[in-house]
Amino acid sequence: MSKQVYKNNNKWGILARTMMMTTILSLVFSSLIFAAGGGRYEVDPWSFGVMADTQWTNSEDPEGANPEYVSAALARAIEDEFIDNGVKFVIQVGDLTDRAGDDGMAARAAAAQPLFDAGIGFFPLRGNHETYGYLYGRDTEYVVNIPGYKAAFPQTQNLSNTFGATNFSWPSSTDDLLKGLSYSFDYGDEGNNARFVIVDVEATYFKETKIEDEPIDDDYNPEKYGEAWYYLGWIVYKATATVPGGSVKEGAYYRISTSGTSPKPSTNFYGYEKTYPFETFIAKVKYDINGTEFWPGMQQEWISAQLDINTRGTEHAFVLSHRGLMGTNHADGFFGSSPASKPQTQIPFYKSLADNGVRYMLSGHDHLHNRALVTSPALDENNELIKGKPGDYQIQQIIHMAGSTKFYGPGSLDSFSYTKQRETQISQDLYNVGYYIYTIDGPRVNVDYYADSTGDFQDNDDYPHGQDVIDEETGEIIEANNPLYLPDLDFVKQESFGYSTNGKQFLIAQNGSYKVVKDSFGGTAAKILDGTNNSSTKDETPTVTGSIQAVDDNGNLLFDSKGEPIYVQEVDADGNPVVDNDGKPVYKQGIISAPRALNKLVNTGWIANPDDKSTPHRKHFWNRYWKNPWNKFWNKWYKNVVKNDLKSDIFSIWGMSEIGEADKTDNYVLSMTFDFNRMTLLGAGNIGIATYVNGKWKNAVNENFGGKKRFVLGPYKSKYGLGTYGIDPKTKTAWAVLNYNADFAVAGGINTVQFKR
Amino acid sequence: MIRKFILIFILLFLASCGSPQDYSQTYIIVMNRKKIGTEVVNEKTDRNGNRTCIAEQALDSGPNAKDKKQRIIKTKMVIPKGQLFPSSYAYDSDTDSSYEIKVEDGKIINTNKTQEESEVKQIPFDPGMPMLSLTSYHTIDYWIRKYDEKKRGDQNIQTYLFPSASIVKIMVTPSNTILPDHDNKELKIKNYEIEVDNEINILLWVDQDNRLYRMFIQGPNIEVIREDLFLKIEKDYKQQGENL
Structure with a gap:
């Protein structure tokens, strides 16, 4: 279908061939290129x-x-x-x-x-x-x-x-x-x-609750316990008959206490009845916001x-x-x-x-x-x-x-x-x-x-x-x-x-290696080859000292069967537990609250390579036009070196920057696999890891905070500094030493001057 | 001559001053967001370090009271130096209720008086255990010192709870609760959640000297606010055309 369309529009083919030749000739004499392809993808954020x-x-x-x-x-x-x-x-x-x-x-x-x-x-x-x-x-x-x-x-x-x-x-x-x-x-x-x-x-x-509207169950049953009122924050009864349990005299005010293992009548009002007499403080209605x-x-x-x-x-x-x-x-x-x-x-x-x-x-x-x-x-x-x-x-x-x-x-x-x-x-x-x-x-x-x-x-x-x-x-x-x-x-x-x-999440503690960051998507794999979380930043949690609580092998705090904390007891030089003059244990003192180290939570994600969706007629156009070896060379050169299109899926990475540093991160080495079979002239440095800036995919190292731009054909070595980028033919990967997080992809034409389309 | 005169002046001046350890404070008692009374506290420390604390509550009568006259409750407490429990405590209401608690011969003697009768109870005394009254609010000043700031964390404080002087378990948890009209950052105060006898929950704020600053007692639903904070809150209320 696509082929038919092309044949029926041969004049467009001639025109395109002419324009392309003009473009190529321009390229021979100029480093300027009107970058084609390399669109980001079809979603509008x-x-x-x-x-x-x-x-x-x-x-x-x-x-x-x-x-x-x-x-x-x-x-x-x-x-x-x-x-x-x-x-x-x-x-x-x-x-x-x-x-x-x-x-x-x-x-x-x-x-x-x-x-x-x-x-x-x-x-x-x-x-x-x-x-x-x-x-x-x-x-x-x-x-x-x-x-x-x-x-x-x-x-x-x-x-x-x-x-x-x-x-x-x-x-x-x-x-x-x-x-x-x-x-x-x-x-x-x-x-x-x-x-x-x-x-x-x-x-x-606000709840205006009448005492008679209180839910009636065995514990709050006026028929069982006598006439009910609100008293301060309690429900109280005036005993009119023998109250279950037999401990409350007739005529006494009491409440149902929940302090024990089961509810029971109690006349204990903690002394409030002396200061706030029942007769002047009982009411049939209460009005509050709590519990709503x-x-x-x-x-x-x-x-x-x-x-x-x-x-x-x-x-x-x-x-x-x-x-x-x-x-x-x-x-x-x-x-x-x-x-x-x-x-x-x-x-x-x-x-x-x-x-x-x-x-x-x-x-x-x-x-x-x-x-x-x-x-x-x-x-x-x-x-x-x-x-x-x-x-x-x-x-x-x-x-x-x-x-x-x-x-x-x-x-x-x-x-x-x-x-x-x-x-x-x-x-x-x-x-x-x-x-x-x-x-x-x-x-x-x-x-x-x-x-x-x-x-x-x-x-x-x-x-x-x-x-x-x-x-x-x-x-x-x-x-x-x-x-x-x-x-x-x-x-x-x-x-x-x-x-x-579609990404992964990695928690990197301070001094931890970023090398654990690895992810893949379709035909593209990305991983960090080198880099360390060099942050020493802590939060501003206040420092407080107190008895040190015991922890289990997994670092979980220990409590006794009543839910009370178990503390670490001091021991003397002989290893015996230390007690004070009253025979009570002396607990080890230490810091129980202090500023905490801030970790890096690294997230990854992917977008499929939008340039992989080239239309069939477009492919046909290129194959037909560049049929002789010379033209094929220029075709490959153009597509691989000049044309700003993607040769991998788009990899996103977040979470390595320090608070207050905007996007700046520790130095790290990102490696990405890419469609290596179509590559030629790899040594030119025009193919590599790119990032999307102002509508174009540009050499990722250009956007670093500092560093020196340098291309290497070969694997990454630890001596390479910030700004070095390369292609490793052996592993069919591109790599770059970076110090920021963004979207990255392997792209061609990353070092040519580009005009916005 | 002049030197003698200056010396006498200085001595007279010092004599006129209270002990630097003396303390006085006024609290506002609030129920259902309405001021229902005050508690005025005066604490004096003698040269031996014994403290005498006299407090007076002036309380509005209850909503059902026929007589709307304020009730006056006076307490007097003597705490020997270094002790947690008072050697004597007297509670006297101008209505019909009073009680007295003192320590004699290693026992707590609790005498409860009403118009009709006088009842005396004896309770074994443990000098390591503090006292607390949930209605004489300033007693929390002394009680909270039992909480071990070095230890921190949840702490159970076995306590003689007045007026019965019965022993109850009170759990203290350091907290950081902020009320709408109360900014703890500005005030630099400590906050605790307290659970009395598994029944009554108290939110307590104390100042750097462990003096009561604000307290909300859930159960009876009573709030106690130091006067200076109360006036600040009241000012805000009044600006809205409202009164407490």
């Missing part, structure tokens, strides 16, 4: 932005740009960046305001208007601060400002301002309470799309259904919530008051992510940037938590830098209920403001984290960089820090990371 907490934590706002406790000036500055980067939509992972209130919700929505005006969506989710309106008199209806939230953000309910998002869903709940709080949506075309599963775990309503959260276990069925890789119809899926799996500052998180909360519901959640290829859990809450691999907890045969032991499933948690006037540092490791051993640190950045651009690119996801180049922000009244420095004698300002005014922001990329659904 698209991006979304992520930002976090926009709390204005001050009562004062001299600039008048931060209404209703929303740091709107910062939010708009970040949104301008999103607009400039052409994202399709922005997600904010909670704490839209510091003090909630319907006006606070509206103020945050108003601050998102520039996005809407630019055709960019804005999808928020609630954080804990969205529930605090009642604490500040900003939730006068006692509805947790949820109607105000839903009205301000109709896009969360698929009502308007959805900007191309589709397939909205939310968990079923009474009166659709969760509709628009937890929700999911899809974006993008088939094969290049993603699902966003937003899970709200914050309080949802829909924790992940209560939404797991919906979460699992949304993430199901067999039915969801999207290449990628992300789970987002305000509070993360493992806080860096806050102990409270996605499952409750600590990362150890509700372990039985944690396992299904982690499993649902692992089973469905979900790589990232996105959160905020800590006002800092922290990436870590977090492992699920482990349960014993009785389905109880095994303290200190990691479980089977792992997810990368990304705590997003905020745009707020409040900044936190990391908490000490012993304040997280023995869970920090489930966390492997990757990167951390503190006391800054920032944002993220996630790019969906077929099977690949690339994330760029940007933060202000100055950083070192200060809290609250001292935001952004402290008070003005004033000359005490003259009263003049000698250093203007303009407290509470938006500073000049210079957002700079701090790090990039990513993954591909």
Whole structure:
């Protein structure tokens, strides 16, 4: 069919032959070439932005740009960046305001208007601060400002301002309470799309509970125990008859204690009955917000259904919530008051992510940037938590830098209920403001984290960089820090990371070798021949000393049968355990919390060689035209040396750069196999590992940070420095000494000057 | 002459000053986000290192009370130097309830008085065990010192819990909980989660001297906030046109 077409268009063949001869002749006399071929691939990448907490934590706002406790000036500055980067939509992972209130919700929505005006969506989710309106008199209806939230953000309910998002869903709940709080949506075309599963775990309503509406079971049965009241935070009864157990006198107030192995009547009110007499403090109605959260276990069925890789119809899926799996500052998180909360519901959640290829859990809450691999907890045969032991499933948690006037540092490791051993640190950045651009690119996801180049922000009244420095004698300002005014922001990329659904992941500890990084795809194999993680950077976990806890052979913390920690006892010179004067054991003291080394999490991924899809008629054209040996030589020379097309699949690599260094990595040697049979004139150095820059595949070493460009025909040797690249005919590979991560492929024409098509 | 005069002046000045170890503080007691009373604490340390702590609570009457007059509860506690348990503790309410606890002959004598009766109990005394009252909130100042900061981690503290002076197991876990109107980074305070008798959970914040800063007691749902922090929070409330 193709051949027929060509024959019927012979005049085009003549024209093409003439043009080609002209081109070749030009090449003989010039190094300039109009590069043909070498297109990237047929998927159009698209991006979304992520930002976090926009709390204005001050009562004062001299600039008048931060209404209703929303740091709107910062939010708009970040949104301008999103607009400039052409994202399709922005997600904010909670704490839209510091003090909630319907006006606070509206103020945050108003601050998102520039996005809407630019055709960019804005999808928020609630954080804990969205529930605090009642604490500040900003939730006068006692509805947790949820109607105000839903009205301000109709896009969360698929009502308007959805900007191309589709397939909205939310968990079923009474009166659709969760509709628009937890929700999911899809974006993008088939094969290049993603699902966003937003899970709200914050309080949802005030409960006015009448004592007669309390669930009645054997433990709370007024008919059995007598008339019931609320007393302070307890349910109490006034014994009207002999109470089961026989220990409570008739007429006495008592409660059902749960402190023992089974519930039983108790008159122990810990002395409160003396200070707060029953007669004046009992009530028939209570009113509170506690216990109205829909924790992940209560939404797991919906979460699992949304993430199901067999039915969801999207290449990628992300789970987002305000509070993360493992806080860096806050102990409270996605499952409750600590990362150890509700372990039985944690396992299904982690499993649902692992089973469905979900790589990232996105959160905020800590006002800092922290990436870590977090492992699920482990349960014993009785389905109880095994303290200190990691479980089977792992997810990368990304705590997003905020745009707020409040900044936190990391908490000490012993304040997280023995869970920090489930966390492997990757990167951390503190006391800054920032944002993220996630790019969906077929099977690949690339994330760029940007933060202000100055950083070192200060809290609250001292935001952004402290008070003005004033000359005490003259009263003049000698250093203007303009407290509470938006500073000049210079957002700079701090790090990039990513993954591909067809790639692999490697955890490289400090001083570890990158040589373990190996991956293949179709006919192309890539591996790192040399390189070491030379990082010595640690996070800023505070140093705390205490008794050293015993660990097992696998490094897991040890606890006794009651769940209490087992400490390492001091021994004397004879090896005998040391006790104090009271005969109590003396435990070995040491550091129990300290800065932790940051690891490198290297991810790889692939895109099939788009140039391998040459049309048959095009192949025929070339074979027919270059039928004599001389022309064949020029043909091969042109195709292999000059023509900027790919001779391998495209290999992506992420995760080797240091936080704050943007893309710069340790020096490493990348090797890639390629279609070697068609190669000629390999010694010219015009074929090699290339990277895609400004629409063209260019010699990868050109983009190094420093180094000296040099071509070698032969295998890599350890003496070769940064910038050396080569072809090894024996192994049919190309290699290059690099110091950045990007997309790489073996390409021809990498050293000729190219014009954009 | 002038030197003598200066010396006398200095001595008089020093005599007029309290001991540098004396301590006083005011706490606000909050229930259901409403201020229901105060606890004023005055602690004096004598030259032998014994501490006497006098506290007074002024509490609003309950919602069902016919008489809306505030109730006054006074406590006096004497803690010998280096001890965890007071040699004497007296609780006196202006209504009808009082009790007194003292240590005599290696026993704890607990005398519980009401308008109707007086009951005396004797309990074996373990000097290594601290005391705590969940309604005399400042007692946590002394009790939390039993937590071994060198050891860290979860620690079980066997405690005489007043007013009964019964022995209960209290689990302390260092924590890092942040409340919406409370910024721990700025205040540089320590936070603990405390579980009393497997029943009552307490979130406790203390300052660098282990003095009570803020405490939320789940169960009775009572919050105790040091006055300076409370005033800061109250200011924010008032700016919203609300009162605590």
